[in-house]
Amino acid sequence: MSAAHDNIVEHEKSHPQLDGTSSPGTGSTAASYEGNLDNLLKEALYPDDSYTADGTYWADLPRRERYAFISKQQGAEAKREFAWIWQMFKQDPMQPFRTYWRKYVLTGMGLFVEGYVLFSIGNLSALFKSAWPTCWGSYTDCNKNWVDAVTYLEIIGIIVGQCVVGYEGDWIGRKFGLCQDALIMLIGSILLTGVWSNNLNAWVIVYGWSLFIYGIGVGGEYPMTGTKALESNVEGPTGARDDRLHRGRNVVGAFLMQGWGQVFNQCILLISLMIFHSGDTTPPFSPRSAQATYRVQFGLAVIVHLWLFYHRLYKVNDADTQIQAAKRKQNTSGYDIHSLRLLNSHYWGRLVATAGAWFANDVFFYGTKVFSSTFIGIIHPGASLVVTWEYNLINLAVSLCGYYLAFLLIDNKFYGRRNMQQVGFAFDFFIYLFAAIFFNELRVNGAPIAAFQFMYHFSSFWNQFGPNCVSFLVAGECFPASIRSTAHGFSAACGKLGALLPTVVFHYLDDRSKFWFAMPFGALGFLVTAVFLPDTTGLDLREQERYWRCVRAGHPEQYHGIAIHPQHLSWYERVVLNRNRFYDPVQDRIDRIDELRVMYESHLIAREDATGASYDPDHSFISADVERYFALEQPVDKRVKRQITKEAAIRGEFAANEKVHRSALEESLGGRV
Structure with a gap:
């Protein structure tokens, strides 16, 4: 243990109060020594962002003291971050933007192109009706079932991708899923750009199946992007602090790229249509203008998908750190079937919360997005295609405000995940209830129709500043790493069943009934959140x-x-x-010290093993202070001969993959590990 000894010697030089002159004895000297010894583990056991100076967890504080602690901690963190951003800006004004790009934009780029491509389908349908009324309007040249199936196939493809890639992410790895998604979306976008037929009905069929293929890649983006953003940069004390304080922001920052994708797509459609329709925005639009518009907007997506595939294949190297560590600790090499069974028996309530809330949310979210032209037509009767797109752009801008407010407040311990989701569902419920009750009165020109327009945009704001962002985060956050991708994929697939529901039902409902239909799902989402969803805000x-x-x-x-x-x-x-x-x-402190001891001993073995032990991210938490503690703690407490108990072995699976330490455990437990 020469390396450990060197670290201790170096640490003594910088901590003279713990050198040989302060050796344990009696009276105040011994008490001082014991206190200094405990301080060595203070950061490992009681990080100041979650614990008070006396080691009390923030959630255990009385209400007034909790308020003061959280306010002080969040104020100090905000001040630290502003100072950090200002320092970057002074060195290079573009550096804050590059940091934002690397941390959020690159992680969420798959959701950006998903929002860009898939949410264009509703907008394109309105364009196709103007250019090919006999196919998308009267259905004389096209089969109505196949025209309707375009939306169904898109969502079914997403469901398939969510289930399959969610499973693959836990079985094969996150990077495999990320690269596979990018490749499938690249192929799908090429098909969408190049699809062609002289027969309109055949073109619709191929268009629908191209969306199905693209949807498979999109479906995989949900569990892969969610787990990648959730598990990034959590190693070491600095990463752990960021995980506790900003984990929600890290995930929502990637997820809101979906909103930017929708905004960019709507802008590209408007610009392309004006270019290819000779600057005129008056319908009807020629088939040539429609063809050029939709091919250009899909063609631009091909370029982004090509870059995304390259980036993930060659630049993403840290996606599998957490899942590989979990497999080593649980001594599994393939899919963790045991954890999956326990997920269904131990955490079924959380699955109800994440899947049920996502289902309820997507009735609102996809119902109003896929049928955006319908809803805007309700609040602006007789609006032309371009006016409808302009209103949709306003709605997307309002939605982005909701995304960013969720980004800022998702980690606030006063508000947090559960409250944010409940409040969002409640507002959507009451807005749609009000719209359904006063539907006819609100469609009168003047102030009533302006109120109706405000309500539609306001519902989009609360959908983003609520269940849409929160459901994406908690679907992975509520579950352990070994089955996180599977749980996220399952929850997302249930959500897309909610998206599929309005695409089927809305064809058979009048405009007012659409609001009556969507409204109860706000109450459903509120209920499952209140009963089954844990609040993981601030939890390590x-x-x-x-x-x-x-x-x-x-x-x-x-x-x-x-x-x-x-x-x-x-x-x-x-x-x-x-x-x-x-x-x-109190007992947890003893348990954590036991686990740190096992981790420390495992760390020494991994460091000195000539054959090279597998990397374990937990080893990054072994600081010089922790090493010093365990080098000094056993002689002081006279526990040199203390055996590792069976309970410590259960809680200390950190080193189960390291042969030398495993042999030591077997010997100490009489051959039973």
Whole structure:
């Protein structure tokens, strides 16, 4: 352990109060020594962004003290970030924008092109009706079922991609899923750009199946982008701090690229139509103008998809760190079937929350997006195609405001995920209820129709500043790494079933009934969120992994940490299952020190193993202070001969893959690990 000894010597030079002159003895000297020794683990056990100076978790504080702690911590963090941004700006005015690009734009680029391509389908349908009225209007040249199937095939493809790629992400890896998605979307975008036939009905059929292929890639983007953004840069103390304070922002920052994709697409459509229609925006539009417009907007997407595939294949190298670490700790090489079974039995309530809320949300979100021209036609009767697109652009701009407000407040401990989703569902429910009740009165010219337009845009704002952003985040955040992609994909697929529902039903409803139909799903989303969704705001994801290791071992009662704190459990888990009964901060401190000891010993073995042990991101948490603590702690506490107990082995699966340490564990437990 020469390397550890060198670190300790170096640390003593910078900590003279802990050198040989302060050796343990009696009275105040011994007490001072013990206190200084405990301070070595303070950052590892009680990070100041989540704990008070005396080691009290922020959610355990009385309401007034909690308010003061959170306000002070968030104020200090905001000040630190502004100073950091200002420092970057002074060195290079473009550096903050490059940082934003790398952190959020590159991660969410798959969702950008998804928003660009798929949400153009509703806009293009209105253009096709003007250019080919006998196909998309009277259906004399085209089969009505195939025209309607264009939307169905798009959503079915997304569902297939979400289920399949979500499974692959946990089985093969995140990078494989990311590259596969980019390749499938590239192929789909090429097909969409080049599709052609002299027969309109045949063209519609090929167009629909091209959307199905593209949709498979889009479906995979949801679990892959979500888990990639969730698991990025969480190694080490700095990464762990960012994970606790800004994890939601990191995910929503990538997700809101979907909104930018929609905005860019609407702008490209407007510009292209004016160019190819000789600057005139008056219908009818010729087939040649329509063909050129839709091919140019899809062709631009091909270029972005080509770059995206290259970037993910050659530049993304850290996507699999967390899933590989989880597999090593759980001693699995393929898909973790055991965790999947436990997901269905132990976390089924969370699946109801994430899948049910996503289903309810997509009835609103996709219903109003796929049928955006219909809804805008309701609030602006007789509007031309270009006017409809202009109104849609306004609606998208309002939606972006909702995205960015969610981006700013998603990690606020006063508001957080669960409250944000409930408030968003409540506003959508009441807006649609009001619109349905006063439908005829609101369509009168003047102030009433202006109020109707405001309500439609306002519902889009609350949809983004609420369930649309939150459902994307919590679908992965509520579950452990080994099955995170699967759970996210399943939840997203249930959401797309909600998207499929209005595309089928709205064809058979009058305009007023569309509002009556969508309105109850706001209440459904509010209900499943209130009952089954835990609030993971501020929760360290490493604590969730600690709890999950105990669950996998069949001993959830041996976990006593903050993952089962009442603040981070759903109403169902807290009141019905009473999972917080094992929460014990004092015992958890002992457990965490035991786990740090196992991690420390494993770290020494990995560092000194001549054959080279597998990299474990947990080793990055072994600081010089932690090394010093364990080098000094055992002689001081006279626990040199202390054996690692069976409980510590269960909670300390950190080193299960390292042969030397595994042999030591087997020997200490009489051959049972």
